[in-house]
Amino acid sequence: xxxxxxxxxxxxxxxxxxxxxxxxxxxxxxxxxxxxxxxxxxxxxxxxxxxxxxxxxxxxxxxxxxxxxxxxxxxxxxxxxxxxxxxxxxxxxxxxxxxxxxxxxxxxxxxxxxxxxxxxxxxxxxxxxxxxxxxxxxxxxxxxxxxxxxxxxxxxxxxxxxxxxxxxxxxxxxxxxxxxxxxxxxxxxxxxxxxxxxxxxxxxxxxxxxxxxxxxxxxxxxxxxxxxxxxxxxxxxxxxxxxxxxxxxxxxxxxxxxxxxxxxxxxxxxxxx
Amino acid sequence: xxxxxxxxxxxxxxxxxxxxxxxxxxxxxxxxxxxxxxxxxxxxxxxxxxxxxxxxxxxxxxxxxxxxxxxxxxxxxxxxxxxxxxxxxxxxxxxxxxxxxxxxxxxxxxxxxxxxxxxxxxxxxxxxxxxxxxxxxxxxxxxxxxxxxxxxxxxxxxxxxxxxxxxxxxxxxxxxxxxxxxxxxxxxxxxxxxxxxxxxxxxxxxxxxxxxxxxxxxxxxxxxxxxxxxxxxxxxxxxxxxxxxxxxxxxxxxxxxxxxxxxxxxxxxxxxxxxxxxxxxxxxxxxxxxxxxxxxxxxxxxxxxxxxxxxxxxxxxxxxxxxxxxxxxxxxxxxxxxxxxxxxxxxxxxxxxxxxxxxxxxxxxx
Numbered sequence: 001x002x003x004x005x006x007x008x009x010x011x012x013x014x015x016x017x018x019x020x021x022x023x024x025x026x027x028x029x030x031x032x033x034x035x036x037x038x039x040x041x042x043x044x045x046x047x048x049x050x051x052x053x054x055x056x057x058x059x060x061x062x063x064x065x066x067x068x069x070x071x072x073x074x075x076x077x078x079x080x081x082x083x084x085x086x087x088x089x090x091x092x093x094x095x096x097x098x099x100x101x102x103x104x105x106x107x108x109x110x111x112x113x114x115x116x117x118x119x120x121x122x123x124x125x126x127x128x129x130x131x132x133x134x135x136x137x138x139x140x141x142x143x144x145x146x147x148x149x150x151x152x153x154x155x156x157x158x159x160x161x162x163x164x165x166x167x168x169x170x171x172x173x174x175x176x177x178x179x180x181x182x183x184x185x186x187x188x189x190x191x192x193x194x195x196x197x198x199x200x201x202x203x204x205x206x207x208x209x210x211x212x213x214x215x216x217x218x219x220x221x222x223x224x225x226x227x228x229x230x231x232x233x234x235x236x237x238x239x240x241x242x243x244x245x246x247x248x249x250x251x252x253x254x255x256x257x258x259x260x261x262x263x264x265x266x267x268x269x270x271x272x273x
Numbered sequence: 274x275x276x277x278x279x280x281x282x283x284x285x286x287x288x289x290x291x292x293x294x295x296x297x298x299x300x301x302x303x304x305x306x307x308x309x310x311x312x313x314x315x316x317x318x319x320x321x322x323x324x325x326x327x328x329x330x331x332x333x334x335x336x337x338x339x340x341x342x343x344x345x346x347x348x349x350x351x352x353x354x355x356x357x358x359x360x361x362x363x364x365x366x367x368x369x370x371x372x373x374x375x376x377x378x379x380x381x382x383x384x385x386x387x388x389x390x391x392x393x394x395x396x397x398x399x400x401x402x403x404x405x406x407x408x409x410x411x412x413x414x415x416x417x418x419x420x421x422x423x424x425x426x427x428x429x430x431x432x433x434x435x436x437x438x439x440x441x442x443x444x445x446x447x448x449x450x451x452x453x454x455x456x457x458x459x460x461x462x463x464x465x466x467x468x469x470x471x472x473x474x475x476x477x478x479x480x481x482x483x484x485x486x487x488x489x490x491x492x493x494x495x496x497x498x499x500x501x502x503x504x505x506x507x508x509x510x511x512x513x514x515x516x517x518x519x520x521x522x523x524x525x526x527x528x529x530x531x532x533x534x535x536x537x538x539x540x541x542x543x544x545x546x547x548x549x550x551x552x553x554x555x556x557x558x559x560x561x562x563x564x565x566x567x568x569x570x571x572x573x574x575x576x577x578x579x580x581x582x583x584x585x586x587x588x589x590x591x592x593x594x595x596x597x598x599x600x601x602x603x604x605x606x607x608x609x610x611x612x613x614x615x616x617x618x619x620x621x622x623x624x625x626x627x628x629x630x631x632x633x634x635x636x637x638x639x
Binding site: 056180184185240248251254261265269 | 305347350351357360515519520523524526527528529530531533534537538540541542544545548550553560561563
């Protein structure tokens with residue numbers, strides 16, 4: 001027993017030391033998500049919808065639109081003193097969303113859609129949905145959606161005019177995201193593309209097919225400049241892969257050679273036994 | 274007489290270097306049945322050297338300041354010639370080291386190479402394993418990305434579960450109530466100076482123990498003999514063994530080349546395996562990313578904390594396991610080393626490895 005005592009103390013000491021080595025835990029969510037996420041029915045519905053939205057993907061949470069204090073874990077989080085705005089009336093929705101999407105709101109209000117606001121015309125959530133907010137894209141222009149209010153003909157014209165440019169934007173955006181994931185600084189190009197995309201998407205909201213057609217060539221030329229920069233970087237990466245692949249092949253070859261020499265020694269050792 | 278022979282003769286006359294080289298290379302004999310697992314020590318030394326070298330090169334351009342750290346890493350990746358290669362070698366290299374450390378530790382466990390008189394060798398190796406993980410943890414914060422910031426926040430937060438001194442411990446680790454510039458400063462100092470210094474000393478002790486006690490024979494085949502000094506220290510010689518140089522060194526070289534090839538393959542073709550998207554955004558203390566997960570080698574610990582009803586119990590279970598592993602040579606004292614003759618140990622070993630892998634996969638998908 002006497003011999004075990006130092007061992008026991010060493011064990012306790014080491015145990016306490018290892019306790020100090022921290023392990024990670026889960027990060028907490030906002031009070032809105034925690035309370036509403038635990039509820040069923042209409043109060044709980046927004047949370048799973050929001051999680052699938054473009055807002056969630058970009059870190060825009062409940063309080064960014066509805067106000068309130070997401071750090072308070074009580075009903076007080078939704079008090080007007082803490083900036084809570086609640087749910088807007090239908091006719092107030094363009095102003096509600098337009099606090100961030102300023103340019104889009106202006107274009108929308110000038111369009112036929114905006115002029116019909118309060119008279120049965122669509123507002124933001126009619127096409128983009130609420131909570132499960134969908135990003136602007138030609139996919140939103142479709143017969144199911146548009147024929148709820150009017151004939152699809154003019155909408156189809158606009159969709160045809162914007163599709164190729166939008167695909168170009170999507171392609172460059174994916175490539176930039178890939179480069180960004182590799183640690184390449186594409187912030188400036190992403191900024192330019194973001195601004196171009198917003199400018200282009202503003203055209204959607206004017207619902208003017210002729211204007212879209214007129215401006216497409218200019219957008220495509222500006223997008224081409226970004227595409228060219230992306231191509232230069234991609235070529236440089238391909239070169240890295242080529243040279244790197246050569247070095248890897250040399251290392252494998254060196255490994256195989258060393259293993260063969262070892263095999264030779266091994267045979268000599270066995271012969272000498 | 275050629276010039277290099279004259280240089281060697283000059284050094285030989287003053288330091289007797291030929292004797293040292295002969296004793297440690299050509300006349301240093303290893304067991305004939307030494308297997309490929311024995312090369313992991315050399316692999317680890319090579320990877321440590323690479324970390325040291327790339328770490329010094331990164332230090333030239335890295336700025337340990339919360340306003341500059343992310344920008345300086347970005348500059349290394351995009352503006353410094355071959356900066357991307359140096360950083361990726363450092364990041365991927367740290368993960369390769371953990372893989373090699375785990376393989377080394379598991380092979381030593383399986384072959385019971387920790388058995389008397391090699392308890393100190395095991396303890397120093399186990400210390401190196403933990404220091405390696407501590408280096409990974411401290412290095413994680415340095416890029417000052419979203420991942421760095423929040424992973425360090427949750428990791429240091431767990432120390433708060435320790436009864437009585439929990440809060441003080443968290444403040445001590447962070448240098449304040451929150452992860453901040455102070456945390457970055459102390460993690461930087463630990464990562465580039467404190468821990469490597471300790472690590473270097475422990476590597477020295479580990480190598481000294483290995484060389485002093487002699488290499489243990491693998492417990493396989495007809496060559497296996499029980500070897501145990503009873504009353505006084507004895508170096509384990511291997512008469513009739515193979516010379517370390519050149520015979521065994523070729524095997525070391527082959528495995529080192531294959532490891533370096535694997536490292537470079539990840540660096541060139543798939544560096545993002547070890548770099549999640551949150552690691553590419555600058556730290557923002559006001560935006561918590563949706564899912565912060567620790568590195569793959571901490572996932573088992575992360576899941577353990579979630580399984581237990583309280584964080585303290587989870588930490589206690591981890592502490593108990595690590596303590597058990599550290600003290601294994603003092604607990605498992607039977608002379609038998611052959612796995613086939615130790616069915617209970619082998620069962621626990623296999624179950625332990627499976628549980629570790631299972632918990633990590635669970636932690637990844639939870």
